[in-house]
Amino acid sequence: MLLRKLPYLLSGLALLLGAAAKAQNPLITTQFTADPxxxxxxxxxxxxxSHDILATPGRGRVGWFCMADxxxxxSANLTDxxxxxxxxxxxxxxxVKPDSYSMWAPDCIARNGKYYFYFPSTPRDTTDGKGFRVGVAVADQPTGPFVPQPLPIRGVHGIDPNVFIDRDGQAYLYWSxxxxxxxxxxxxxxxxxxxxVTLGELPTKGLKEGPYMFERKGIYYLTYPHVANxxxxxxxxTSPSPLGPFTVRGVIMDESPTGCWTNHHSITQFRNQWYLFYHHxxxxxxxDKSRSIRLDSLFFEPDGAIRKVVPTLRGVGLTAARQKIQVDRYSRLSSRGATIAFLDPANPFLGWQTLLADSQGWVQYNGVAFGKQALKAVTLxxxxxxxxxxxxRTDGATGPVLAQVAVPxxxxxxxxxxxxxxxxxxxHALVVAAKTSAPVAVDWVRFE
Incomplete structure (x- = not known):
């Protein structure tokens, strides 16, 4: 089964020849990405x-996570x-042990004009292939070039490094x-x-990994994936201190409804809005060893509690009407007459299509920026x-009709x-609906 995935992996590599990607959820559709x-x-x-690739005989452990780089x-707008x-x-x-394919979840932080990229991997001095260390690569720009340090950080054995710099300037490293x-x-x-120090006030049953620390209004939030089931x-x-003691507060995102075993995340504020980055x-x-990163908005209650995030396909950000609008990343979908499917199941990197079975089928895509200058045509x-x-049409079932398109x-x-x-x-929200009983598939919509 895994070998049958190779064609669309190669297609994904071909798509990398173009550096720009326009995406909702998942954010990146040109390669597998995880642990954002x-x-x-x-x-x-x-x-x-991290960058998931397909393990094959002689390249990683078949059926397991495989990451080489x-x-x-x-993005300036969370869309492009x-x-x-x-x-x-x-x-x-x-x-790093050559060809160990264990470049797992990383982090990056800026300080004093430098960018420090932290990453785990299998060291050369591990004879049985087990055990991880954490290293650092340093750059003058957030995009590199990054120069790895010759040795990993002494005293750190584990994975999933995360760095937090407190208001007083003290930096902390977290790992699992x-x-x-x-x-x-x-x-x-x-x-x-x-x-x-061991952060020991957390659940003792079930795997915990992927720590991510941030501070808001004097509260230190230690967030982490946990296998409760x-x-x-x-x-x-939460804690009044970066090192605890911590009080368990609750769940940010429930388990995957489709059984993806891992989730790994980060939380950041951008233009006065908080966001949760995660993967599926x-x-x-x-x-589920080939993941894709996602993004949704995150909100706090008045007492500082994190409101549970419900995953969406639409994600965040505005989509310009002149771009190809991938309505399959919908905000709402009719309960009858509409489904989403891959354009080509053999090559998922090509994306999805919306299937409208009959006149009951419709899909709504929120956040389309039509601008001020009048648009005159639409292409589907x-x-x-x-x-x-x-x-x-725009803005729901009773919104103005933009166009009625006859499809031969x-x-x-x-x-x-x-x-x-x-x-x-x-x-406005854009609604695309079938008006006849014949099935029709929609890939994208673009205005001009």
């Missing part, structure tokens, strides 16, 4: 994820993402290895300044065997252009 560490540097969001992605390419790769790190651990960092950000959910604890196996629904990429009519019958995808009957300036 999101940081705001100089008014731009940078995401440092790291990319960094950035740029892949800045590989920043660290396993066989160019002096202390059975339990969650923390220690102060030296000002050089390369060495521990205190002995590691069968798969990981995101939980959090959207592009690999049958194999559609397919229908029998011929169909598709209606576009045919077995192949068609790009059909039609004039707009009306124009609504500003930002």
């Amino acid at each position: 560490s999101a940081r705001v540097f100089n008014g731009r969001v940078y995401v440092y994820p 790291y990319h960094v992605f950035s 993402w740029t892949d800045h390419g590989v920043i660290v790769t396993q066989n160019q790190v002096p202390w 290895q059975g339990h969650l651990y923390a220690a102060k960092l030296q000002p050089n950000m390369l060495e521990l300044a205190s002995a590691p 069968k798969t990981e959910r995101l939980e959090y604890a 196996n959207d592009l690999s629904p049958q194999f 990429r559609v397919r229908t065997a029998a011929g169909a009519t598709v209606q576009l 019958k045919g077995s192949e995808w068609q790009e059909i252009k039609a004039p707009l009957a009306s124009f609504q300036p500003g930002t």
Whole structure:
């Protein structure tokens, strides 16, 4: 089964020839990404994820996580993402065991004009292939080039490094290895300044990993994935101090409804809004070791409690009406007559389509920025065997009709252009609905 995934993995590599990606959830659809560490540097969001690839005989452990390098992605608006390419790769790190394919969840932090990238991997001095260390690579820019330090951080054994710099300037390193651990960092950000402490006030039953610390209004939030049942959910604890003691507060995100075993996250504030970055196996629904990063808004209650985040496909941000609007990343979908499917199950990197079975089918996509200047036409990429009519309107069932598009019958995808009957300036929800009983598939919509 795994070998059958190779064609769409190769297709994903081909798509990397284009550096720009426009995405909702998942954010990146040109490769597998997981464990996103999101940081705001100089008014731009940078995401440092791990990079899942397919393990094959002689390359990693077949059927398990396999990661050889790291990319960094950035965005100014949380909608348009740029892949800045590989920043660290396993066989160019002096202390990492060659071809160990264990470049797991990383983090990055800025200090004194430098960018410090923390990552775990299997060291050369491990003879049985077990055990992880944490190293650092340093750069002058958030996109690199990053230069790995020759040795890992002394005294740190584990995975999932996370760095937090408190208001007083003291930096802390958090990581996991059975339990969650923390220690102060030296000002050089390369060495521990205190002995590691176990953060022991957390649940004792079930795996805990992936710590991520942040502070808000004097409350220190220690967030982490925890297997309370069968798969990981995101939980959090709070403290008046970066090192605890902590009080368990609750769940940030429930377990995956489709059984993806892992979740791993980061939480950051951007332009006065808090966001949760996390992952799921959207592009690999049958194999949960190939994940894809996601993004949704996060909110706090008046007492500082984190409101539980419900995952969405639409994600966040505005989509310009002149872009290809992937309505399959919907905000709402009719309970009858509408489903979502891969364009090509053999190559999920090509994306999804919306299938409208009959006149009961519709899909709504929120947050389309139509702008002020009047748009005059719309193009749909559609397919229908029998011929169909598709209606576009704004703001729900009673909103103004933008266009009614007649789609000729045919077995192949068609790009059909039609004039707009009306124009609504500003930002609106877009509704795409079938108006005839014949099935019709919609790939994307674009206005001009």
